[in-house]
Amino acid sequence: QKEVEQDPGPLSVPEGAIVSLNCTYSNSAFQYFMWYRQYSRKGPELLMYTYSSGNKEDGRFTAQVDKSSKYISLFIRDSQPSDSATYLCAMSAPGAQKLVFGQGTRLTINP
Amino acid sequence: DAGVTQSPTHLIKTRGQQVTLRCSPKSGHDTVSWYQQALGQGPQFIFQYYEEEERQRGNFPDRFSGHQFPNYSSELNVNALLLGDSALYLCASSSGTGGNEKLFFGSGTQLSVL
Numbered sequence: 567q568k569e570v571e572q573d574p575g576p577l578s579v580p581e582g583a584i585v586s587l588n589c590t591y592s593n594s595a596f597q598y599f600m601w602y603r604q605y606s607r608k609g610p611e612l613l614m615y616t617y618s619s620g621n622k623e624d625g626r627f628t629a630q631v632d633k634s635s636k637y638i639s640l641f642i643r644d645s646q647p648s649d650s651a652t653y654l655c656a657m658s659a660p661g662a663q664k665l666v667f668g669q670g671t672r673l674t675i676n677p
Numbered sequence: 678d679a680g681v682t683q684s685p686t687h688l689i690k691t692r693g694q695q696v697t698l699r700c701s702p703k704s705g706h707d708t709v710s711w712y713q714q715a716l717g718q719g720p721q722f723i724f725q726y727y728e729e730e731e732r733q734r735g736n737f738p739d740r741f742s743g744h745q746f747p748n749y750s751s752e753l754n755v756n757a758l759l760l761g762d763s764a765l766y767l768c769a770s771s772s773g774t775g776g777n778e779k780l781f782f783g784s785g786t787q788l789s790v791l
Binding site: 570572574597598600602607608609610611612615617654656658660662663664665666667668669670 | 717719720735
């Protein structure tokens with residue numbers, strides 16, 4: 567079983583829809599949770615960074631962490647065609663030098 | 678402010694050859710990590726360099742080695758290339774090694790092994 571599981575999609579929604587992306591994990595030591603966006607042939611770009619449980623909002627993006635369920639989510643409101651990309655969840659434990667990534671979800675927003 | 682820069686952007690090699698990839702970290706960052714991203718997969722941690730030393734290593738064979746220079750830039754070397762080494766190689770930089778740092782990635786080097 568992988569440490570981090572993420573539905574690879576692909577996910578296709580109309581412009582303006584609310585998008586929900588999710589990851590589950592098995593390592594209870596994870597304390598830092600991130601969402602990265604990756605456009606084709608580019609490196610991952612950090613979108614959201616959350617410590618421990620709770621919600622964090624940044625513009626149209628909201629990240630949620632539920633450590634009791636080992637489940638994290640990213641919500642995108644008023645989705646735009648420019649949001650079309652692969653979204654990667656990533657997490658790390660205190661003192662660890664590495665990020666553990668999910669497989670990535672490929673998202674397409676249709677105009 | 679320049680971000681993380683990697684060179685070359687693309688590379689084609691044949692099995693058994695050796696390759697060197699280069700990375701310059703974001704200004705103000707002193708730690709460099711390398712990741713391998715196979716097609717359709719998330720990045721996998723190779724190793725991290727801080728103060729010119731390898732601090733942690735992922736589950737990669739000794740064919741993968743690295744180096745960090747006094748100016749914090751880094752190289753990734755892969756010997757005896759296999760077809761399975763074909764992937765996007767990503768460099769990420771951060772400040773410090775506490776485990777909670779935000780990583781900033783370069784655009785990667787696409788390596789094809791024929």
